[in-house]
Amino acid sequence: MNRIEAAFAKQKKVFIGFITAGDPTLAVTKELVLTMEKAGCGIVELGIPFSDPVAEGIVVQRADTRALAAGTTTDKIFDLVAELRKETQVPLVFLTYANPIYTYGADRFFAKCEETGVDGVIIPDIPYEEREEMLPYSRPHHVAVVPLVAPTSRDRIQKISAVAEGYVYLVSSLGVTGVRENITTDMEAIVKEVRKTAKVPCAVGFGISTPEQAKKMAAASDGAIVGSAIVKIVEAHGEDSPRYVYDYVKEMAAAVREAAK
Amino acid sequence: MTKGRYGIHGGQYLPETLMNAVLELEEAYEHYRNDPDFLAELHRLYREYANRPSLLYYAKKMTEDLGGCKIYLKREDLNHTGAHKINNVLGQILLAKKMGKKRVIAETGAGQHGVATATGAALMNMECVVYMGSEDCERQKLNVFRMQLLGAEVVPVESGTGTLKDAVNEALRVWTARCEDTFYVLGSCMGPHPYPAMVRDFQKVIGEEIRAQLQEKEGRLPDYVLACVGGGSNAIGAFYDFIKEPEVKLIGVEAAGLGVDDPKNAATISNGSLGIFHGMKSYFLQDEYGQIAPVYSISAGLDYPGIGPEHAHLHDIGRVQYVPATDAEAVEAFNYLSKTEGIIPAVESAHAVAHAMKLAPTLPKDKIMVINLSGRGDKDVAAIARYMGVDLHE
Known part of the structure; x- marks a missing residue:
């Protein structure tokens, strides 16, 4: 059983937290990962910052800009993962765009993932049609490529889910990442479609910031993914952010566990 | 694939x-x-709204002044809204x-x-x-x-x-x-x-018209077609109908900003590498980690860190030659065309004119070159004045 499978097996509903690596520094990122795990985060998604993150709202865009300005690079993030693996077995999933992986060399990138202990990768601009750009390189290195399913996916849901690895990332709403007051998409209906073909769990992300939303989305699926709301705390508190993130994640993770009852 | x-x-x-x-x-x-x-x-x-076909104009003064091949201008600048x-x-x-x-x-x-x-x-x-x-x-x-x-x-x-x-x-x-x-x-x-x-399909009318108009005026194909390239739509429009004619040389002119060796440029073919961005695989200006470079050109229309995928392929197979032109060369060409032919080109199109000014004098008089004048320069007058240090008060 790999680390992602173990996380879903252990906690029936998983809270997944996202932060941008290197925002504000890689040292703080390391502390944040360990803190989030302690607070009940079952999987940590680490953003490899990109100059032009077209699927991100303004909060994560700003985090990427800060991280890049601080000198964060893909190689330094791999070093961070290697460091983290001495202290934690929490599943780590990268979120980045096609270009940083392609330019690094997909084979070299996924080999580094395996070597340092990265469990999965989410690539918003690699849709089902272009999956062969990554899968021939990710599979031999046992790195899961987590696909996204959107409210507009309709007839595409079953084929995407059928080849999903790690988990299926369900996009709750149209648009880019960011906090939303209301999520109106009928997630139950989408989850039902996903489960017809998926061999892996599914979790809902985009727009979730309150414990109520997290509980509701986790109840409809296998977990809730929260990014921008955490990144906002990091933006506000910088080096002091871990203790604030701890309190927030603790409350959110408890709400997700509630959904399992 | x-x-x-x-x-x-x-x-x-x-x-x-x-x-x-x-x-x-x-x-x-x-x-x-x-x-x-x-x-x-x-x-x-x-025809009735955009003013097509756009004129194919024999630039007699420019031809005589440069002293080389015969130069025609494809007047996309005369379209409604002033560009292709x-x-x-x-x-x-x-x-x-x-x-x-x-x-x-x-x-x-x-x-x-x-x-x-x-x-x-x-x-x-x-x-x-x-x-x-x-x-x-x-x-x-x-x-x-x-x-x-x-x-x-x-x-x-x-x-x-x-x-x-x-x-x-x-x-x-x-x-x-x-x-x-x-x-x-x-x-x-x-x-x-x-x-x-x-x-490309909506722009290929440019090249189709060039072919028909030149056939009427000269009874033959052009020897050279030049166009500026940012993303590359006016260039692909001008080139497409001639790709199947190997004797027609096609040249795309990129924006080199302060120079191809200066970090402030937008010359994707000269300095770019393979990448995946904005929905396509193509060449991009980027760093070793795939971060897209902050590019620069005096021309806002060519100030883009990538190039259309068909151009990238035409470069790979050697069918189109891509060359750079700097801000300084483009501004010189902007002034030159204005004074020589009474046509103020868009600063984007001036990049193509700049390369023509280098190439035309080296070619024999019986050769024919078509420059795609993709847009008019009214929009650029204030920016050119700034570049030349002229203070305009409107």
Whole structure:
């Protein structure tokens, strides 16, 4: 059983937290990962910052800009993962765009993932049609490529889910990442479609910031993914952010566990 | 290989939320691209609204002054709205209308594509929002106001370098939020399939006209066709009909900004490397980690860190030669054409003129060169004055 499978097996509903690596520094990122795990985060998604993150709202865009300005690079993030693996077995999933992986060399990138202990990768601009750009390189290195399913996916849901690895990332709403007051998409209906073909769990992300939303989305699926709301705390508190993130994640993770009852 | 490929380039690298929108677009485009009624309506608009065919003008004074080959100018600057951009916009907005869309969005660099889209939207009764980098809004204030006069909303994009790539980023983000009722009118032969093919098909009228007009005037094909290249839509439009004629030499001129060896340039073929960005695989200006470079050119329309995938392929197979021209060379050509022929070119098109000024004197008098004058320079007058240190008070 790999680390992602173990996380879903252990906690029936998983809270997944996202932060941008290197925002504000890689040292703080390391502390944040360990803190989030302690607070009940079952999987940590680490953003490899990109100059032009077209699927991100303004909060994560700003985090990427800060991280890049601080000198964060893909190689330094791999070093961070290697460091983290001495202290934690929490599943780590990268979120980045096609270009940083392609330019690094997909084979070299996924080999580094395996070597340092990265469990999965989410690539918003690699849709089902272009999956062969990554899968021939990710599979031999046992790195899961987590696909996204959107409210507009309709007839595409079953084929995407059928080849999903790690988990299926369900996009709750149209648009880019960011906090939303209301999520109106009928997630139950989408989850039902996903489960017809998926061999892996599914979790809902985009727009979730309150414990109520997290509980509701986790109840409809296998977990809730929260990014921008955490990144906002990091933006506000910088080096002091871990203790604030701890309190927030603790409350959110408890709400997700509630959904399992 | 997946759809929409040019050699290894092209593809459909988009967020899942947009996939059904581009597949729907692809299906509609496949349906209408050879539909006689659609094409008849488009060509009626070209003729009666956009002022096509644009003139093919023999630049006699320039020819004599440079002392080499015979030079013709393809006058896309005389189109309605002042550039080749209207060709593509009329095609896409007509398609949007057939698809039942009532709202269009567009990105713009120099503002010419934004103006053309605002124009088409006014004509076809559509709501129109144009995304434009904040730096470009500053460089092209007149075009911002022009779009507003046409009824469009212009949204300045502050992120990144505040230029064309950031406008594309924002248009993609906004399209993700409203893909079900909004048609994205992309301005160049770039982005995910079917855009590169569709934009080329709506622009190829330029080359087809050059062929027919030159046949009438000279009874033969040109020896050289030159065009400036940012994303590359005017160039692919001018080149496409001649790709199958190996004796016609095709030259794309990129913006080298302060110089190809200076970090401040936008010469993608000269300095770029393979990457995946804005929905396509192609060449991009980027660092070793795949971070897209902050590019620069005096020309807001060429100030883009990538190039359309078909151009990338035409470069790979050696069918088109891509060469750089600097800001200084473009401004010199801008002044030269204004004084020599009484034609003020867009600073984008001036890059093509700049290379022609180097090449033409080296060619024999019996050779024929066509320069695609993609747009007019009215929009650039203030920026050129700034560059030349002239203080304008309006």
